[in-house]
Amino acid sequence: VKLTSNRYYLDFNATSPFAPAVTSWLAKGDFAFGNPSSVHRTGKVARRLMLEASEALFELFQLPEHQFDLFFHSGASEGINTCLKGFACDAFKQDKRVSIAVVGSDHSSARQVREDLIFHGHEWIVLEVNREGELEVDKAIEKIKAAKYPVLLNFTWVNNETGVVFPLEWAKRIKEQTGCRVHVDAVQAVGKIPNWCQLLPELDAYTFSAHKFGALKGCGFTFIKPDLPFHPLIRGGGQQKAYRSGTENTLGIQSIPIALKELKTKYNFEEQNQATRWLENKMLELIGERGEVLGQKAQSRNGNTIDFRLDQTPAQTLAMALDMAGVDVSNGSACSSGAVIASPVLLAMGRNEEEAKSAIRLSFSAYLKLDEVREFYPIIESILKRYIP
Ligand SMILES: Cc1ncc(COP(=O)(O)O)c(C=O)c1O
Secondary structure, three states: OEEOOOEEEEEEOOOOOOHHHHHHHHHHOOOOOOOOOOOOOHHHHHHHHHHHHHHHHHHOOOOOOOOOOEEEEHHHHHHHHHHHHHHHHHHHHOOOOEEEEEOOOHHHHHHHOOOHHHHHOOOEEEOEEEEOOOOOOOHHHHHHOOOOOEEEEEEEEEEOOOEEEOHHHHHHHHHHOOEEEEEEEEEOOOOOOOOOOOOOOOOOOOEHHHHOOOHHHHHHHHEOOOOOOOOOOOOOOOOHHOOOOOOOOOHHHHHHHHHHHHHHHHHOOHHHHHHHHHHHHHHHHHOOOEEEEEEOOOEEOOOEEEEEEEEEOOOOHHHHHHHHEEEEOOOOOOOOOOOEEOOHHHHHHHHHHHHOOOOEEEEEOOOOOHHHHHHHHHHHHHHHHHOOO
């Protein structure tokens, strides 16, 4: 948990340091720099490395290559925008409309797409979660059945703020019962749940982001079924079967399977979850009735996240105190500019404005150990005690 910065970095859902295997690979310093579209040898080397990365990903995620295409992009915000807008744009050019269904607790890169689609006449559907942050599957099915147009559902496998898991089987059931298509935001699954690399081939698309699991920033990838209606977001030289034009980020792409292969062999969910839950229980003992851990009673949770709040204590107060004590955490209610807003995820979970401005998220490495948690718990304890009378 302690990094070269000599701080306790407890914000792995925001981004991660390089995986050890990626650091060793980077240290070699000899990289293929060619443009994968070039016809000369240098370009071909880069192309080969990219294809090898792509093959490795199909193997890792156990998806049949004849059922899916794979394209790389700049990260999940782009991947999600591409899938949702691509589905809508394909209909629009035939003078048709679509219905996009998102969940109230989805990441902003899905929720904010609304602004770009409704003025073209597409329908925007927001599905509900309960107080634990779990999708109301039956209500979702009803809403999707009542949609005006063909539906694409954005389904977040693991929530970035609460760590609540929506099992992929739920998405499969929704698809079977409504005939909708499903894009899975799989960003927060990697290194946080036991079955992170077991994707269901029945679903239509999956988007991942490299910097969330120790690979390079500015890179991500999407598995997509060729028959999912699609129109590219980024136009240009037609690279990657025209799914995403632009010279590929070969270095970022190569780093992805390096990080994932290491994770697959070393990740131990039980160990991570045991450490996380130990800390959570200690914190709950302190907090008692004067706050809560969000999603604590959800049926399925990830192994690395504790999203908590104290009554009458704004998130920035706690986050600042922890920061001064050398602990990096996320203030769930900070937007990218750092301004404090009520967390849309907590609002979707039925919390009021004040409550939604008080969440702090601790999120840990895939390799978290009980010993480490025991080491930094006293710091957290002393800060919490300051605010809990
Ligand atoms: C669930 C989820 N989806 C999408 C994203 C966007 O990812 P990126 O930073 O790669 O654009 C994030 C990043 O926080 C996320 O947590």
